[in-house]
Amino acid sequence: MSSSPSAAVRAAYDDLVARAALTADPAQRDAAGELDRVLQDLLAAKPKRLFGLFEKNRAVRGLYLHGEVGRGKTMLMDLFFAAVPFREKRRLHFHEFMDEVHNGIAAFRQSARGKDDNADPIEAVVKPILKSGLRLLCLDEFHVHDIANAMLLDRLFGKLFAGGVTLVATSNMAPDGLYKDGLNRQLFLPFIALLQEKTVVASLPSEQDYRRLKFAGQQVYAFGSGPEVEAAMDRMWLRITGGEQGTPGAVESIGRQILVPLMAMGAARFDFADLCETPLGTRDFVRIAHQFDSLVIDNVPQMDRTKSDAAKRFILLIDSLYDRGVKLAASFAVPLEQLGADDKTAFEFQRTLSRLAEMQSEDYLAKGLRAEP
Template sequence: MSHDNLKVFPSVRERYDALAQAGDIEIDPAQQRLADRFDRLIHELGTTRLATKSSALGWLFSRRAPRREIIKGLYIHGEVGRGKTMLMDMFHQLVPAKRKRRAHFLDFMADVHERINAHRQALKNGETKQDDPIPPVADALAEQAWVLCFDEFTVTDIADAMILSRLFRALFQRGVVLVATSNVEPDNLYRDGLNRQLFLPFVDLLKSHVDVVNLDARTDYRLEKLNRLPVYLSPLNEDTDRLMNEAWLAATAGATVAPDSLKVKGHTVIIPQAAPHTAAARFTFADLCSKPLGAADYAAVIQHYRTIFIDAVPVLDHPRRNEAKRFIILIDMLYDHHVHLVISAAASPDELYVAKSGTEAFEFDRTASRLFEMQSEEYLATASRLEPAAAAQAAKL
């Protein structure tokens, strides 16, 4: 038993079945098959660990342990909300590796670039004679994690694309085992990207070190659950707060929630509540519209988060036209990129802006119309995480 009196399940399948039995998830045969595949990988990792023990205290997970065979990891792709991240997180929690890391792929690559830049600075300062930063960076990453789990594996940046083949060849040579989730199959990574022919060796390398699995679950379970709840709540009262909190719990699906921040053109955009694993973020109206934010800031949020909560939108008038203007821009961008919006407001959309003069009064008619449409079944059916190409485009706005 764990310290919180919850049973510790020894396998991904047992943990999955327990959640289904408790009514927290619905049983899906495709998810069950993936759970079994994760358990086989855990067994392979454990078997290799035992086979390479050098002493009673020796682990394969020790950096000095020899690698006797290549263990193929997993690359799981499929549409949004099918349970890829949930199952990978179960695997990460259960795999008995002391050196393991779970990261969003974009965060990992940001870390890699920082390490490369630090090495180049050390070379410039005469602190190292190693011209090539890839081997020492790979050494440090492999020492940190033998089992490496990535969520949202996607490649949209040419700088990432150009180093992936060399970096991962070095990591695989050091025995790193990769597990990744993605919305696209490996052959479609960096599709239509600049100089993609230079990226293709990485695709071949990747497929030789992972088993590719298509999680063809029947529906977007997270969105299905969220769609049962209201997405525009008014007026502002305790019942509205309660329903917003229920919807937030559904959107985050038990994921860790913590503040986040994004660097945008030299300044920082704060996300008060963020669940990167489910691409959900929560703000107040003041967080987004009372601060001097603009389209580039909203685009950065959209690039990382596909379900946006906005609490406590007030009734706006002419003295608050700057906030109204930002709100207009924000809703336009959320609408254009099919972001799933959950909002609490003091009034219905057509009663949120009460001034009768000024350009904001005219423009807010479109905002109200879009807020109504964003509650429709048709809009909610299309709301999903941003595809890589759209993410790249949003980042350029």
């Protein structure tokens, strides 16, 4: 196994295979090699200090990795992002990035400068990104479905690439399949050409949906309390992570950090109180649903009227996980039908109970993540 920093992704992948956290897959290992190529090029293109100032970032050819759901794209992106040794990097879901862009455009247009007929809102959005020194932009689940995004991507990424930003993206479809049959798609074709020029397009074929294997035939909910329930959740966690215990981490949400007690292999483990007895809201839960494909939640209590706020957050959390298709394993103090006892949230809670029941079904567990929250 190579100890070279420029081969760090493949080394990390091989280590997971050696620890039996992953089953060896030649296609995944080849993709890890492609990510190592990007890493090596980024390290070689590190900006140099000239006359006391750093030279302009030099973009290197990135990677666009596509394949069907459950093939390990997110896991490989995890390994790559962790291996990149500099701080001038960002990773987020494609639609979250585009939300930031649209919000920036809207704010600029409402400003005094934005009212000038010659004002360029895309330039205004890109300028602070480049000024921050960003070198690497990692976008999960690149998926173009609406004309608002389709019509600005060519200029947006043209300016980012020109400014020295390297793109690494994952997607369920090849570039030629983006915005397929969309309105005025011919206007979108220059962006596809730009994407193919600025990234290496690589497929991740696989015979196996690894995410589905984690949950096949599993009882994902436990009820009651005590050592037996805790042990059942521990076993479920280790099955989901391939035996990895996990480490603490954080999720960035609206400029702040949501602490994650344990995260590993695209999964996160929280206590109910971590999520529902702290001041989190819908956008936070959507961010968590985009960050992880599986969640384990311990110690979900019966929610009487003394836990009205927690119950409301739990409703929002389950809505976000369900809409995204995230897989849930959880321990509950009481059976599902006894969870809610608060008149203020009774109607909404019935929908939550229905969704919880569906989320433990084989049909739900066999499906992939949905592209939209």
